[in-house]
Amino acid sequence: MSALQFDNVSIRLGGRVILSAASFAIEEGEFIGMLGANGAGKTTLMRAALGLTAIAGGMINVCNHAVTRGNSSIGYMPQNRGLALGLRLTGYDVVASAAIGARFGFARLDRATRREIDWALDHVGAREIARRSIGELSGGERQRLLISQALLGRPRLLLLDEPLISLDPAHQKSIVDTARRLRDELKIAILFSAHELNPLVNAIDRVLYLGAGAAVIGPVDEVVTGPVLSRLYNAEIDVVRIRGRYFVMAGDVEIEREAHRHEDHGHGGGHPHDHGDAHV
Amino acid sequence: MAGAIPTITATRMFEYDFMRTAFLASGVAAVLAGIVGFFLVLRGQTFAGHALSHVGFTGATGAVLFGVSPLAGLVGFTLIAGVGMGLFGEKLAQRDVAIGMMLSLALGLGLLFLHFYTSAATQAAALLFGNVLGVDRTALLTLVLLAAASLTALAAIARPLIFASLQAELAEARGVPLRFVSSAFLAIVAIAVAECAQIVGVLLVFTLMVGPAAAAQALSRRLATGVLLAAALALAEAWGGLTLAYYSDWPTSFWITALSGLVYAGSLGARRLAG
Numbered sequence: 398m399s400a401l402q403f404d405n406v407s408i409r410l411g412g413r414v415i416l417s418a419a420s421f422a423i424e425e426g427e428f429i430g431m432l433g434a435n436g437a438g439k440t441t442l443m444r445a446a447l448g449l450t451a452i453a454g455g456m457i458n459v460c461n462h463a464v465t466r467g468n469s470s471i472g473y474m475p476q477n478r479g480l481a482l483g484l485r486l487t488g489y490d491v492v493a494s495a496a497i498g499a500r501f502g503f504a505r506l507d508r509a510t511r512r513e514i515d516w517a518l519d520h521v522g523a524r525e526i527a528r529r530s531i532g533e534l535s536g537g538e539r540q541r542l543l544i545s546q547a548l549l550g551r552p553r554l555l556l557l558d559e560p561l562i563s564l565d566p567a568h569q570k571s572i573v574d575t576a577r578r579l580r581d582e583l584k585i586a587i588l589f590s591a592h593e594l595n596p597l598v599n600a601i602d603r604v605l606y607l608g609a610g611a612a613v614i615g616p617v618d619e620v621v622t623g624p625v626l627s628r629l630y631n632a633e634i635d636v637v638r639i640r641g642r643y644f645v646m647a648g649d650v651e652i653e654r655e656a657h658r659h660e661d662h663g664h665g666g667g668h669p670h671d672h673g674d675a676h677v
Numbered sequence: 678m679a680g681a682i683p684t685i686t687a688t689r690m691f692e693y694d695f696m697r698t699a700f701l702a703s704g705v706a707a708v709l710a711g712i713v714g715f716f717l718v719l720r721g722q723t724f725a726g727h728a729l730s731h732v733g734f735t736g737a738t739g740a741v742l743f744g745v746s747p748l749a750g751l752v753g754f755t756l757i758a759g760v761g762m763g764l765f766g767e768k769l770a771q772r773d774v775a776i777g778m779m780l781s782l783a784l785g786l787g788l789l790f791l792h793f794y795t796s797a798a799t800q801a802a803a804l805l806f807g808n809v810l811g812v813d814r815t816a817l818l819t820l821v822l823l824a825a826a827s828l829t830a831l832a833a834i835a836r837p838l839i840f841a842s843l844q845a846e847l848a849e850a851r852g853v854p855l856r857f858v859s860s861a862f863l864a865i866v867a868i869a870v871a872e873c874a875q876i877v878g879v880l881l882v883f884t885l886m887v888g889p890a891a892a893a894q895a896l897s898r899r900l901a902t903g904v905l906l907a908a909a910l911a912l913a914e915a916w917g918g919l920t921l922a923y924y925s926d927w928p929t930s931f932w933i934t935a936l937s938g939l940v941y942a943g944s945l946g947a948r949r950l951a952g
Contacts, residue, residue, distance in 0.1 A: 444850075447850045449849060449850060466850075466852050467850075467851050467852020467853075471850075473847060473850045473851075474847075475844075475846040475847055475850065485894055485895070485897075485898050486843075486898055486899070486900060487898050487899060490898075490899055490900045491843055491844075494836070494839045494840050494843055494844075494900070495840055495844065495847060495848075495851070497836045498836055498837055498839065498840025498841070498848055498851065498853060499836075499837065499840070499848075499851045499852050499853055500836050500837070501833060501834060501836070501837060502833055503832055503833060504836045530898050546847065
């Protein structure tokens with residue numbers, strides 16, 4: 398069974414083609430790194446799987462079912478994380494608000510829900526972190542807490558949108574290790590978007606590269622090559638590999654690094670940006 | 678001997694029927710305002726709450742002009758405006774300029790209604806700055822029923838509301854209908870605003886809705902504690918204000934704003950001390 402399957406999917410946003418008849422499948426228990434230039438459609442692809450962005454054609458299946466909103470088999474960590482308000486609250490209260498946040502009526506935080514929250518926190522090692530105010534957490538700790546929220550309801554597919562953004566290399570490594578452990582322990586499929594391949598390269602099973610309306614999935618050394626990326630970037634691309642690290646070059650510019658710098662630039666505060674637009 | 682005197686006067690305060698009604702009315706309004714205000718501050722929509730109170734002024738003066746009770750006009754207008762704001766979506770409810778324009782337009786229209794209404798001066802002062810001592814039995818009953826209804830509604834949407842307030846995008850992905858939650862909440866805010874306006878007037882609604890809630894959020898890191906604390910602080914400020922007004926003969930609304938400001942400043946100080 399595929400955890401996520403795109404069949405000839407086309408997506409247009411405001412007249413711009415994001416995907417054009419793209420097909421790929423992510424299998425159960427696979428850890429996939431998703432890469433592509435800014436605006437290539439990484440966030441849009443996740444939102445389409447969640448039923449939040451309409452597709453212009455084709456078919457998306459999640460665990461062999463058609464896309465629905467509020468799908469409990471998907472755990473999601475959006476790039477625009479909110480949490481600009483209520484920074485004094487404890488991490489636990491934030492995770493708890495997500496755990497029963499979809500329930501109308503007089504929902505109480507019962508024992509079963511609390512056990513579920515503890516289970517999710519334990520899986521990312523955030524039990525202690527959750528006692529503190531979210532405003533006091535480091536970037537890595539906060540990311541860990543947010544990943545735990547994605548585990549609530551025990552999904553079969555995790556969509557993690559840029560979990561490494563604005564983290565230093567040590568924290569990046571710990572988040573990638575956490576994701577890998579989740580795949581091994583829970584046999585869960587993970588789609589993990591990133592600006593740079595190198596922090597992920599030793600952890601992921603395959604890479605999904607987006608660009609020019611296409612999506613190419615496969616082992617890193619088959620996808621991250623000059624000919625494939627030249628097609629996806631619509632430009633002459635060279636891939637240089639040094640001691641297991643990849644450098645994607647367009648002429649003199651190392652493009653992943655360049656993309657990352659742009660991202661950091663707009664990342665000072667709550668960074669409210671419009672998804673589905675150029676910034677994906 | 679000296680300590681006995683305040684007890685005697687305190688007993689006398691509650692001998693007056695209008696004082697008992699005032700305590701009940703302000704108590705009900707304060708608890709509602711404290712709790713609703715907590716969510717308003719959590720969502721960063723305090724300015725929207727302020728604007729709703731000005732719309733309420735138009736409703737109340739318009740109602741008086743057409744011979745309807747001001748409370749009915751107040752509730753009706755704030756409700757319509759609240760739901761309208763919610764339907765335009767989160768983005769409008771946080772857009773300062775649009776809200777500010779609506780706010781002054783509403784106040785100007787209210788002024789026009791007052792102009793047509795002859796015995797305007799006392800009515801205007803009561804609407805703008807509150808007249809808790811003028812609340813009668815019928816109005817008290819209305820306040821109690823409206824508060825009970827809005828607190829029930831708030832409890833019913835509380836979980837999705839908190840989720841949507843803290844993490845809108847994740848809540849949407851999990852199937853929370855953001856627009857419905859936002860409109861329902863602003864309708865509840867509208868009722869709370871109308872109740873508050875009876876006590877402290879439309880211009881000072883902030884003092885009971887935002888002051889205690891902001892102080893509670895500075896003092897507590899837990900959601901449930903914060904909600905209860907906001908209600909308790911609002912109640913203490915309203916009753917404290919009434920009592921001080923009784924002894925000093927200064928306006929109740931002044932004392933409530935003074936206490937609200939003091940408590941807020943104190944909460945910031947306490948938070949700084951706590952680190």
